[in-house]
Amino acid sequence: MKCMVYTYVFLNLFFKALSGELTCQIQDTFQLQGLYKKGDIMLGGIFEVSFKTKVPDLSFRAKPEEWTCESLDFSVFQWAQTMAFTIEEINRDQSLLPNITLGYRLYDNCMRLQVALRAATALVSDAGLNIAKNHCDGLPPVVAIVGDPLSTHSIAISRMLGLFRMPMVSFYATCSCLSNKQDHPSFFRTVPSDAFQVKAMVQIIKHYGWSWVGVVVSDDEYGQYALKNFNEEMKYIGCISFAETIPKSNIKLTVSQIVNRIKQSTSTVIVVFSSRADATSLVKEAVQQNVTGKQWIASEAWSTATALATVENFASFGGTIGIAIRKGVIPGLEKFLFKIQPDLLPDNNLGLRFWETMFGCTFQDSSRTKNASAVFQSGKACTGLENITETKTAYSDVSESRASYNVYKAVYALAHALHNLMHCERGKGPFENNTCADIKSVQPWQLLHYLKKVSFTNRLNETVAFDDNGDALAIYDIVNWQREVDGSVTTKTIGIFDAAKKSGKEIELKEENIFWNFHSGKVRNKPRVPDSVCSRSCPPGTRKANRKGEPACCFDCIPCADGEISDQYWSNYERNKCVIREVEFLSYEDAMGITLTSTALFGACLSVGVLAVFIHHRNTPVVKANNSELSFLLLVSLTLCFLCSLCFIGKPSDLTCRLRHVMFGISFVLCISCILVKTIVVLMAFKATLPGNNMMKWFGVAQQRSTVFFCTFIQSLVCTVWLMTAPPVPAKIPTFQTAKLIFECNVGSLTGFSCLLGYIGLLASICFVLAFFARNLPDNFNEARFITFSMLIFCAVWITFIPAYISSPGKYTVAVEIFAILASSFGLLVAIFSPKCYIILFKPERNTKKAMMSRTLSD
Structure with missing residues (x-):
């Protein structure tokens, strides 16, 4: 049935259009209250001049009557007059829009969304103006709209205007949701977004250390979005004790309940995000219930409302701190108003x-x-x-020109956008085929393009521009409700918030000018700043213990256990003071460090001394018989083994942490590789003495050098991968039993460290097995016996090292590692080279070829 009706209506309209009966004509007009002045280009405006309305009968049994607006607000009427003043000022300025006259059509929204939408529709559709039959082109009724001041209204109107890409520049709508360009593509504003207002409020709260705050918001987008942002910002500095919403219906009963909640709350600071109308009902109820002892934080929508900042309300709301739109004195406005x-x-x-x-x-x-x-x-x-x-x-009071100043900036922004559009160079335009817009038939979407990029400095030396979201530069005045000498109440500017400044420096307050509505709260008489906390800070010697089911700001204080203050600090005996922990590491200055350093240097010097003896007696049979080249290389590697232990002593650093493990790993592998090759040479030499065996030719000097190099290269590769992936780094390790921090090298990759030690152990094990099998081979000076003994010492030292390393506390862990390095190095040096040095130095008669041969024959 519905389909048939829709089809009939469509066909009827279609045939009327073909016959010429369907013309562009206004079906009806809204009876709105407004101001009008004709011009070449018209600007629209929507203001909340009336704050009371009579709702008509909406039973729809007859055509509804018009909404009746009552109780005119003089201050808001000034805003509308400011728009008229600004347009006349622009028309007199020959440098801006020459030969173009701006006009205006302004409407009252009566603080009702229904009326605001009617006003916007009237501005868009040219209601009230004569339109020629069959003629729907030409200039639009208005090319842009200044307003609406209310966020809820602006959201609805902006969605509609966005379809036509008609610019809307609000001077008071602050909801952060309006920054969403997908939902509001043609919305701009000369007032900062609530996101910045919330930051300003939180900065004030943080400045005074208020961690327990109550919040009251209006039941609209303005209040709800502000509450959401406030919750996000507040969680970093404190807690919200309660959050209440002022509804749009049953307001008397609900507001009474909200005020009761405020009175019962332990929170001293109450933040109110609401429209002026909702704030009025809250203020009246709070005054009626004689609410005192609360510090109110007001949003910009009501912080400077003269109807609320009155003598009657001062007992409850005196000292209110509010965020206010930046004030600007407009030259010539007062004269125009009169x-x-x-x-x-x-x-x-x-x-x-x-x-x-x-x-x-x-x-x-x-x-x-x-x-x-x-x-x-x-x-x-x-x-x-x-x-x-x-x-x-x-x-006529222009001393607090805040919203009026924003209207002033909004109109000038549109005028400058039109000016830039008018002076577009032909062939260099921003539109299709590089065309320009025609100022005589400019369309809203063309103006929108220029408005996005507008930037100028006004007569008050303030830069006016919009960011990518259409938001203005975020600067607020911070105001305080105070009494004048004559007894009247005024809102005095006590500071400024500038979002462009460095983080933490955005807010500036004149502390001496603030009035606190508490005992001894007079300005300049050492005012007592109120506090608002759920729980006081815990006294020394105690710690916080959160209460179950309550916010983190509410806690009990219980005695501290030992060392529960900080990783970097420890508690004193009374547990009421932090003492910095002692940083412990194996130093060159303490007795243990001196002893180990001396031992390491002695071992290195001893190795160099043996090397010198061997070089001096390099042509003797004892040195020659045991592969002098490998002996020299082995003594050099032992010297490095002794010296690498010095990297483990002293304050850890990035360099020493990396160097100690690399030197340790490579020097020991070089040492074991030389011993391994020596062992293999002994075995090969014995096999070569058997008839028909020629194995030594397969393991000559070149093969011996290659074996040593290859074994050492594998360890170098392990160290390189370890250092590139997760290198050792210095780290302070807290101990929970003592007031000390262990400063040591964290190995970084446990896998890398394990591979380094495991490879050394693998070579040592192979060397020990081969030497063990060669220990009884007949020879005048069988080196395999000494190698077997040295490997036995080496393995014993490092097997014992593991449990000692794990169980040693603090710097003793490093000492155990150094001891293992020195002990194994001394074991290799003494076991392998002491018998040879004894013969070379003390029994030279045995260091001859004849003596060695006779020993062989006797064996």
């Missing part, structure tokens, strides 16, 4: 409402002011000649 005159044209009915509200009168033509407040429908008549310069209201 020039306003009532205009009886329907397009300027908002001006009539303002005049009637300001002077408490009514214009006689009631049909033109049917939306005026009923208070003034009966009473004195307005003449239009009333003297507005004698009034003193928020309308």
Whole structure:
């Protein structure tokens, strides 16, 4: 059935279009309150001038009546007038948009989303203007819209305007969600995003050490997104004691419950993210319940609201700290505001409402002011000649030009974008085929392109530009509610937040100018800064113990155990003070280090001495009979073995940690390789004495050198891979039984270290087995016996080393490793070379060929 209806409607429209009956025409218009001035290019504006509305009957049994707006806000009407002032200022400036006159059409949203959407639709669709039949082209009704000031309204309107790529520049909508360019491609703002406002609030909270904070937010995107961001930022410095939401319905009952929660909470600091209307209901209820002793942190939406910063509210809300939009004094604005005159044209009915509200009168033509407040429908008549310069209201007060200044910047941003568009060079344009836009028929999407790149310095010497998200540069004033000498309440600037500054330095506060609404809280009289914590810091000698089911900021204090303060520190005997741990390592200065160093140097000198003896007696039979070249190389490697132990002594560093294990591994493999080749030579020499055996030719000098080189090369390869993958590094290892830090070399890769030791053990084992089999071979001076004994000592030392190394604490671990190196080195040196040195030095008569031959014959 529905399909048939839709088909009928479509066909009906289709045939009407063919016949010319379907024309571009307005079906109906909204009865909105606004201000209007004609121009070559029109800019739209949406403002929250009225803060009360009468909801019409929405039963839909008849056409709904228009929404009725009441209770005009003078300060917001100033915002609308600021837009008119800025446009007139631009029109007078011949250097900006020459020969082009800007006009405006401004509407009141009555703080209702329904009315705001009607206003936006009217601006987009050209409602209220005459459109020629069959003529739907030409200039759009407006090329951009300044506003809406409310985040919730801006989200809805921006989604609609984004479809047409019509720029929307808000001067007050701060929800961080509006930075999403996928959802809001044509949205810009001259007010910083709430993401920065939250950072500013958290910086204040962190500055004063408040770790226990309550939060109240409005039930809209502005409040909910702010709460989400606040939770993310606050978790690094403290906890949220409670989070309450001010609803849009049943507000009286719910706000009363919220205020009760605030009174019962142990949190002293209360953060409120809400619109001015929601904040008003909260403030009234808090004052009614006589809430005192709380430090309020106000969001920018209500921090400078003069209707809230009053003498009546000061007992509860005095000293409130708020984040405020940057203030700017606009030259000539005050004079312009006093020039306003009532205009009886329907397009300027908002001006009539303002005049009637300001002077408490009514214009006689009631049909033109049917939306005026009923208070003034009966009473004195307005003449239009009333003297507005004698009034003193928020309308004419330009001392706190915050939102007005943002309106000023928004209009100028659009004007500069239009100016850049107008001065596009032909053939170098940004659009298809490098074309430029025509200023006489400019389209919103063309203006959008230039608005993204606009950047200029205004008359107040402030740079106006937008980032990739359409957000303005984040700078806030920090304000404080204080009493003046005459008893009135004012919002005084006490600091600044600049997101462009270095992290941690964004906030600047004038501490001496802050008023705290607590005892002795007067400015400049050593004010007592309030504190807000769930649990006090634990006294010395105790530690935190979290309470089950409560936030981390709520804890009990229990006595500390030994050493529970820090890895780098230890507790003193009373456990109430940190004493730095002693760093322990095997030093050259202590007795053990001196002893081991002396022993290592003695061993190295002894090896060099033996080498000198062998070189001096290199032509004697004892030296020749035992392969002098291998003996020389073995003595050099033993010298390196003794010296490598010195790398284990002293303060560990990257160089010594890497060098000690490389020198140890390579020098010992070189040493064992020489002994292994010596053993093989002994076996080969015996086999060669048998008839018909010619094995020595297969293991001559070249093969002996190659064997030593190859065995050492494998160890070098192991060390290289180890150092490239996970090298040894110095590390401080805490011990939990003593107040010491062990400074030692962490091996890095346990696999690399194991391969290094395992390869040494493998060569030593092979050498020991071969020497053992060759120990009883008949020879006048059988070296295999001494090699067997030396390998027995070597293996015994290193097998004993493993359990001693594991069980030794601290620097003694390194001492055990050095002892194993020295003991095994001395074992090899003494076992292999002492018998030879004895004959060379003390029994030279036995160091002859005849003596060695006779010994062989006797054997």
